[in-house]
Amino acid sequence: MKGIFYGSTTGTTGSLAGRIAEELGIAAADVHDVAGAAADAVQRYDCLLLGSSTWGCGELQDDWFGFLEGLKGQDLSGKSVALFGCGDSSMYPDTFCDAVGILREELAGTGCRFVGAYAPQNYSVTDSKVCEDGKFVGLAIDEADSEAVSSEHLKQWIAVLKEEGV
Numbered sequence: 001m002k003g004i005f006y007g008s009t010t011g012t013t014g015s016l017a018g019r020i021a022e023e024l025g026i027a028a029a030d031v032h033d034v035a036g037a038a039a040d041a042v043q044r045y046d047c048l049l050l051g052s053s054t055w056g057c058g059e060l061q062d063d064w065f066g067f068l069e070g071l072k073g074q075d076l077s078g079k080s081v082a083l084f085g086c087g088d089s090s091m092y093p094d095t096f097c098d099a100v101g102i103l104r105e106e107l108a109g110t111g112c113r114f115v116g117a118y119a120p121q122n123y124s125v126t127d128s129k130v131c132e133d134g135k136f137v138g139l140a141i142d143e144a145d146s147e148a149v150s151s152e153h154l155k156q157w158i159a160v161l162k163e164e165g166v
């Protein structure tokens with residue numbers, strides 16, 4: 001069973017969470033805003049899709065700070081974790097979607113299995129924390145992109161998840 005947990009200040013990552021839920025057939029009841037969720041709610045799921053936009057200069061979205069502390073205390077062994085987020089590569093090229101990479105780093109000790117790393121086309125970003133070994137560690141949607149381009153990225157990422165058994 002899959003659950004989505006996201007943090008979003010102006011609604012962009014919230015909308016993306018809804019689109020991901022649609023693509024993967026996840027019910028609205030399994031899409032959680034971390035602002036109002038308890039960390040142990042993740043134990044209902046064997047696959048977690050975690051989303052954060054990036055704020056400040058390469059920081060997690062505000063609501064993630066408290067939720068992440070709780071999440072790090074959970075045993076996530078045996079669970080698959082896919083990461084996603086929204087950012088702005090034209091204004092913040094060096095910290096583009098850093099929050100996605102921060103979640104990856106912070107959850108490394110929880111025993112989970114990360115899925116959904118992919119090599120997006122048409123991105124010149126290389127320095128951000130979302131980049132690792134020539135790939136993005138999760139879906140990174142650029143608010144400067146057109147709807148068509150972001151839909152293409154979403155489709156590519158969903159295909160990778162499906163190949164990985166999500």
Ligand SMILES: Cc1cc2nc3c(=O)[nH]c(=O)nc-3n(C[C@H](O)[C@H](O)[C@H](O)COP(=O)(O)O)c2cc1C
Nearest residue numbers: 008009010011012013053054058087088092096097
């Ligand atoms: C003050 C400010 C700081 C930001 N910092 C970053 C950043 O470091 N990296 C990035 O990729 N985007 C950054 N952004 C862009 C937001 O991540 C982007 O607007 C995102 O779509 C917001 O998503 P949300 O509505 O789900 O919170 C910043 C935006 C603002 C207004």
